Amino acid sequence: MDLTEQLLALLKGPTYVPQTLKGLTQLLGVRRKDERELKRIINYWVSTGELVRIKADRFCLPSDADLVTGILHVRPSGDARLAPIIEGPSIYIRADDSNVALHGDKVIVRRIRPLRVKGQRDxxxxxxxxxxxxxxLSRARDTIVGTLQARRHVYFVIPDDTRIPQDILVSAPEPLGPGLKPKLGDKVVVKLLEWTHRHLNPVGEITEILGESHTPQAxxxxxLHKYSLKRTA
Known part of the structure; x- marks a missing residue:
């Protein structure tokens, strides 16, 4: 077996206990010249969600930690459904449990048992x-279309997509080129820079002006931008 197959067999073994990189190296008997390759495999699997890093920098399969990796499908209400990458049942996520994930993102979800009030409909x-x-793990997209607005000298973009729960804070408009300065009411493209908590506004940067909001061209x-389509002449 090659190194990838050996690692997978170890992780799926009935006696496997989550290990650090050093522990995996020792258990697999990896030679010094192959340590970099093992690290590359582990980092790649973590980036794709096939492997998860838990406390104390230990690694295990998502299922061993009651975790599921998948693609998030968000409803206009804010609630979402996770489609697992590895075959399995869908996982449902209430709006307040979706953290800073957006529609289409690849995420890691921990299974929970939420309180369901008897008689309450959902x-x-x-x-x-x-x-x-x-x-x-990864964003489906890092740019969002919306309308530039301001209140008490605080500038923000209201996303067109109602599945995005917060307005995006931006700096006071700066020229993007000769004669290209965003103004209030413009439809713009904003690049998402930082979003650390669902109940705090994300921070972004305006990268493109599409025109005055609600006009046919804008x-x-x-x-076109929302669906990543090319402009026609």
Whole structure:
């Protein structure tokens, strides 16, 4: 077996206990010249969600830590459904449990047992499995279309996509080129820079002006950007 197969067999073994990189190196009997390759494999699997890093820098398969990796599908209500990358049942996530994840993001979810009040109606199946997003592995996109507004000298962009729960804070508009300075009411593209907590506003940077919001041209360009379509002549 090559190193990848050996590592996978070890991780799936019935007696495996989460190990650090050093511990995995020792258990696999990896020679010094192959240590870099083992580290590369582990880092790649962590980035794809096939392997998770838990407390004390130890590694295990997501299922061993009651974790699930998948793609998040967010509803307009803010609630979401996780489609697992590895075959398995969908996991449902309430809006407050989606952390800073957005529609289409690849995330790691921890299974939970939320309190369901008897008689209270919700949109989830009666036998739904629930989870909470604990990490965003990768964004489906890092730019968002919205309308530039301001209140008391604080500038922000209101996303067109209602599945994004917060306005995006931006700096006072600066020229993006000769005669290209965003103004209030413009539809713009904003690059997401930082978002640390769901109940705090994300921070972004305006990168493109699409035109005055609600005009046909600006709305058309906004749709093209949302679906990553090319402009036609």
């Amino acid at each position: 949109s989830f199946p009666t036998d739904a499995l629930f989870g909470r997003v604990i990490e965003v 709305e058309y360009l906004g749709i």
